[in-house]
Amino acid sequence: MKRPLQKVFLLGLVMLYAIVPIRAEAAISLVGSTENSSTPNTDTTVDLTAITGLRAGDLLFVSAGIGDNDGVDLNMTVNTAGYTKVVDLLSDDTQDTNLGVWWKIMGASPDSSVVVEGSLGGTDSSLAVVVMAFRGMGSTTPMDVASTTATGIDIFSPNPPSINHNNPSGVWTVIAGASGHTLAGAGTYTFPTGYTVNAIDRGHDDTVSDITVGMGYRSSGVSDPEDPGVMTHSGTNTTNFSWAAATFALRPATAPTVTTQDATPIGATSATFNGNITITGDAYGGVTVRGFAWGTSSNMTGDTATTTDTAGAPFDTGAFTDSSQTLICNTDYYYRPYAVNSIGTSTAPISNSFTTSACATPPTATTNFANPGATTATLYGTKTGGEDATQHGFAWGTSATMVGDTATTSLGALASNSSFASGIGGLTAGLTYYFRAYATSGAGTGYGIIRSFVTGNSTASRNMRLFEGFTIKFLNGRIILNQQ
């Protein structure tokens, strides 16, 4: 039996998601990039406001290169808090290459700048920094696997190493490379095929040692393993030059994964919907909304409503329920759970149908009569049917329509169809009163008809109805009845 939905809760955007199954594709995107360099022996500050739209949850990659000539591992350092160093390389040749790479997930207030320590190489070194911002990675473990690194001497074109990742759908690879040389002037890279778009490099010219640093990424056609190829440095190479490089695999965050469990328990006007978030998707901010689309349509179209649960978000994996809906008795329903994160909304398969329990029948009551005294009366009624009453009694007063100044007696629950009575007092003699019996339950209230009585003792007297219409004679001790 299908019936229209009686009660519809939150609609809107989530409703749209619920009606049309939306499984957001995992997607990493480039937010932007920027760069800077500084004079020897001074820090380099990169202005992150140059990256338009940088926001919470974005992944910031900082690659810094220092060119030097003393073969010392400089232990590259970022002075801005919160950055995780994943690469720190030294390629020792006549012209050394130091490469450091850090990452950080931007918080609610993204950094406006990042500062790289510039004093490590002294006055005969050079420092250059490039920054790239990405969006859409896993927020807790944005790297699918650990980065791979490589260094080389006698050549200044970095060769980022192959990386063997888990090949997640939508994986991106990022390469960072630095070259130590003495070419003076800004060096540039020609990135390997597939890595050229938006690649950035920065050269710095020092009187002794020069540095070029660059980053690039590949957003499609990523092999597993992925061997990026060489970042070809501009200019003429010598055997005094060196390079260092690293390769990263970015694992995209995904929309949550949700499953459906059967409704239980099921009542006449209620049911508990059951769903389970099995994968949160690791998007920044976590699962922010969960709930159920529900309705009477087997394909969840048309007459559909949606519950929205945001209390306690972000939600971890695990079961969740909703039993707050008021349903119609003896009706088939369907539902499907959904969950939302910043990547998108996922909906689970539509549940098996369930049927709410049979409709409860409100109790029915009959008003029998009143037995009035001068200032008291006893009211009589009967519960005649329907489900058990949670309360029963009488309404009474001086209004013929039982409105206004009306009182009520409450005799409590009544599980059987049986008669009942209430005594009332404090009445005014000679006055007409009106009353009716009632019996109520969660399904409704049944009323008897309104009857009246006049206070004062009954004036009725007995009529002899027995053998009415007959004459009675006694003959030899026997009764003889004759029809009149």
Place this chain on the structure above:
Amino acid sequence: MSMRGTPASVGTALFVVAAAVAFYFSQQGDGLQTTKNIFVNATTTRTAQVRSVPAGWREYRNTAYRFSLLYPQELEVKEFPEKGNALTVTFQNSKEQKGFQIFIVPHPELQVSEERFKKDLPSGVRTDVTDVTIDGAIAAAFYSQNATLGETREIWFIRDGFLFEVTTLKSLATWLDAILRTWLFL
């Protein structure tokens, strides 16, 4: 047989009713309010009882006045609603010359006044008054005189604010006693 002239017969309290339960009236004013002036201790809800009916008998059940009795199946039952929430029920078979009637009238008092007695028994006759028990209620059984029936057997009792007057021909007194033993207050 008649009690006419019996000095002790009039002016005394004839019927003491064991079923009397003291009503409690919360007398807190004359106005009607939602919670006051309600007493329920005297008349509580009772659950329905299912009776087994022997072969050749039938059950008469009156949920409004809350009693049940078994009667021989050859009797015809008729109900006569009377004014003032009163009711007369007759059980009779004219061919077999058997029958009785029950008159039920609201009666909030715990005793039957002389005025009430004469209203229903204008002859004023009552003889051989004895106490009998009707499903736990003490009743007054006596003989009387009726203008159309002649000598009658009367059994009167009060229960839950009602006066029950059961009447039959005097010659059917024993027959009626057997029926009244099946009386059950609901």
